[in-house]
Amino acid sequence: MPRNVYSEIFLHIVWHTKDSAPMIRKAFRDQLYAFLRQRCDGTDGARCYAIGGTANHVHLAVHVPPTLQIAEWIGKLKGASSHHVNNDLGHAKALQWQTGYGVVSFGKKRLPFVVDYIDNQQERHERGKTHSRLERIASDEG
Numbered sequence: 001m002p003r004n005v006y007s008e009i010f011l012h013i014v015w016h017t018k019d020s021a022p023m024i025r026k027a028f029r030d031q032l033y034a035f036l037r038q039r040c041d042g043t044d045g046a047r048c049y050a051i052g053g054t055a056n057h058v059h060l061a062v063h064v065p066p067t068l069q070i071a072e073w074i075g076k077l078k079g080a081s082s083h084h085v086n087n088d089l090g091h092a093k094a095l096q097w098q099t100g101y102g103v104v105s106f107g108k109k110r111l112p113f114v115v116d117y118i119d120n121q122q123e124r125h126e127r128g129k130t131h132s133r134l135e136r137i138a139s140d141e142g
Contacts, residue, residue: 005066012104012114012134013060014053015078018096022055025094028085032095035084036060039077043068049111050118054125059118059134061111074101104134 017023024032033051036058040048045065053059064070078097085095106114117124117134 007066008108009064009066010106010108010111010114011060011062011064011070012106012118013062013074013101014057014103014135015074015101016057016098017055018098020056020098023095024053024055024058025091028089028091028094031089032058032081032085036077036081039080043073050115052118052121054121057135059121061114061118070103074103102135 036051037048040046040060040062043064046068047063048060049063050061051058064073078101082095082097085091086093114134123129
């Protein structure tokens with residue numbers, strides 16, 4: 001990317017496990033999140049601010065460069081992360097991702113809110129205090 005480009009592209013991304021089954025187990029959750037963070041931060045011009053989720057989905061708050069092809073990048077994150085868990089970590093067929101994802105842009109001022117939302121996923125779901133806009137993975141959802 002040229003040095004003379006300025007951008008503030010912040011995205012909240014969410015995707016689910018296959019059939020929304022509770023596949024993200026404590027046995028590998030931290031390693032999965034660390035792997036996703038490494039892949040995000042390893043993308044030229046990208047930065048990961050938060051990764052979290054529940055047993056059946058994952059959320060990311062990221063800043064991405066304007067040259068990034070988002071759909072392709074998310075597909076690679078999903079594919080590489082399931083391969084990492086299933087093969088590299090030895091949890092054969094433990095993790096499969098559902099087709100699709102949700103992506104919502106937000107302004108830099110909302111970054112603390114989005115990071116807090118992701119960091120406290122478990123509690124938010126237990127209390128029923130989620131935001132539908134940040135949980136959606138399909139355009140036909142309410």
